[in-house]
Amino acid sequence: MFNTVKIDEVYDVDITSLENEGKGVCKVGGMICFVPKVLPGEKVKIRITEIKKNYARGKLIDVLKPSDKRIDPNCPFYKDCGGCHLRHQSKEDNLLFKKEKVETALKRIGKVDIEVDDVIPCIKNDNYRNKMSFKVENNKIGFYEEGTYRLVSIDKCNLAENRINEILGVVKEYLNENENEIKMINVRESNITNELLIDIYSVNENDIDIASYLALNESVSTVIFNDKVVYGNGYINEITNGLMFKVSSNSFYQVNSIQVEKLYEQAIKMAELQKDEVALDLYCGTGTIACIISGYVKKVLGIELVDDAIIDAKENLITNNINNVRFICGDAAKEISKINEKVDVIFVDPPRKGIDRKAIAVMKKLAPKKIIYISCNPVTMSRDISYLTDLYDVKKVTPVDMFPNTEHVECICFLERR
Numbered sequence: 240m241f242n243t244v245k246i247d248e249v250y251d252v253d254i255t256s257l258e259n260e261g262k263g264v265c266k267v268g269g270m271i272c273f274v275p276k277v278l279p280g281e282k283v284k285i286r287i288t289e290i291k292k293n294y295a296r297g298k299l300i301d302v303l304k305p306s307d308k309r310i311d312p313n314c315p316f317y318k319d320c321g322g323c324h325l326r327h328q329s330k331e332d333n334l335l336f337k338k339e340k341v342e343t344a345l346k347r348i349g350k351v352d353i354e355v356d357d358v359i360p361c362i363k364n365d366n367y368r369n370k371m372s373f374k375v376e377n378n379k380i381g382f383y384e385e386g387t388y389r390l391v392s393i394d395k396c397n398l399a400e401n402r403i404n405e406i407l408g409v410v411k412e413y414l415n416e417n418e419n420e421i422k423m424i425n426v427r428e429s430n431i432t433n434e435l436l437i438d439i440y441s442v443n444e445n446d447i448d449i450a451s452y453l454a455l456n457e458s459v460s461t462v463i464f465n466d467k468v469v470y471g472n473g474y475i476n477e478i479t480n481g482l483m484f485k486v487s488s489n490s491f492y493q494v495n496s497i498q499v500e501k502l503y504e505q506a507i508k509m510a511e512l513q514k515d516e517v518a519l520d521l522y523c524g525t526g527t528i529a530c531i532i533s534g535y536v537k538k539v540l541g542i543e544l545v546d547d548a549i550i551d552a553k554e555n556l557i558t559n560n561i562n563n564v565r566f567i568c569g570d571a572a573k574e575i576s577k578i579n580e581k582v583d584v585i586f587v588d589p590p591r592k593g594i595d596r597k598a599i600a601v602m603k604k605l606a607p608k609k610i611i612y613i614s615c616n617p618v619t620m621s622r623d624i625s626y627l628t629d630l631y632d633v634k635k636v637t638p639v640d641m642f643p644n645t646e647h648v649e650c651i652c653f654l655e656r657r
């Protein structure tokens with residue numbers, strides 16, 4: 240059909256459903272169009288922002304007929320900011336959306352028909368993020384508008400822990416008063432140890448002045464500028480599941496400190512670990528899972544690519560008095576192929592792009608009885624599971640809400656060898 244849709248034109252459309260990233264689906268001029276921040280059943284006014292061969296993208300201008308499920312997003316920046324996606328959706332519907340998203344991905348991509356558990360909710364809907372990455376441009380700080388590189392300046396982010404917002408205010412004051420070429424500021428905090436780390440990236444080395452300025456703030460415990468520690472020790476400590484973890488600026492740590500405890504608890508429960516078992520923690524980060532399961536098994540091996548994370552992981556063994564875990568720094572696919580002992584259970588928690596295909600092939604050769612797959616991306620998780628189901632059955636799937644008010648969901652899958 241001849242396509243009449245034009246860029247920048249305004250249309251009134253009916254939203255029929257949400258796609259897997261939480262964007263509304265509608266038809267405009269016979270073409271499928273995706274619109275953020277709307278709900279099924281709504282009539283909305285949109286402006287077309289992008290036209291591709293088979294679909295278009297639109298931006299919400301006005302809600303003409305709201306869904307009775309729409310709630311007040313309670314954020315003055317939400318309309319333009321790309322930081323979160325589903326603040327206009329009730330918590331109940333958000334959890335349902337996440338459950339269905341996991342179920343659909345498993346069915347369509349994984350070819351696995353299983354009833355997914357209800358999502359484990361987070362007790363906090365806001366102020367749960369222990370880490371934020373703010374973009375900086377022309378003395379403004381915030382996030383990009385969804386699907387663009389247009390910076391939306393913000394004063395605070397409801398998702399961030401309160402102390403991160405306090406520091407955001409301090410950073411804003413500095414940026415307002417000082418010409419700079421800073422590009423990014425990461426803030427990470429532990430509400431358990433009260434430490435706070437700031438990591439600044441600038442294209443101009445003279446901007447190091449901001450580091451001294453921020454170091455004066457009494458809640459800041461360490462400041463890093465262009466990968467150099469300029470104040471404090473360059474890391475923070477987190478406590479979860481009864482153990483203490485050193486987390487350096489380059490090391491991964493789950494962003495929701497409250498839910499992480501439930502995530503790991505659930506994963507361990509599913510694995511039904513035995514004292515004589517050998518476990519592998521693939522993509523182990525700072526060794527959280529390896530350390531936590533060490534008390535339940537005979538021995539654990541952890542594999543992780545980032546040097547700093549492995550340095551942290553090794554120190555975490557000493558701090559927590561653990562002596563049955565060995566960490567290996569290197570690429571998962573390469574290092575797993577060197578394992579020549581029997582592995583009973585693999586915990587695998589890869590980045591969003593999923594498990595390397597070669598690593599999956601070796602996992603199958605190692606043929607552990609149990610695989611616990613933890614993922615923040617149901618799509619790649621389902622793809623990887625489709626490569627495992629010739630040997631494994633998916634026995635249990637439990638999503639965990641690590642990211643309230645967004646489209647993101649964490650998920651734990653238990654696979655058992657036939």
Ligand SMILES: C[S@@+](CC[C@H](N)C(=O)[O-])C[C@H]1O[C@@H](n2cnc3c(N)ncnc32)[C@H](O)[C@@H]1O
Pocket residue numbers: 490491492493522523524525526527528542543544545548569570571572588589590591
């Ligand atoms: C989602 S995190 C999981 C970390 C850890 N399991 C946790 O719960 O904190 C994924 C980890 O995989 C690591 N990673 C990414 N690519 C890798 C690769 N090719 N080989 C090994 N590790 C990799 C990242 O550095 C990151 O620490």
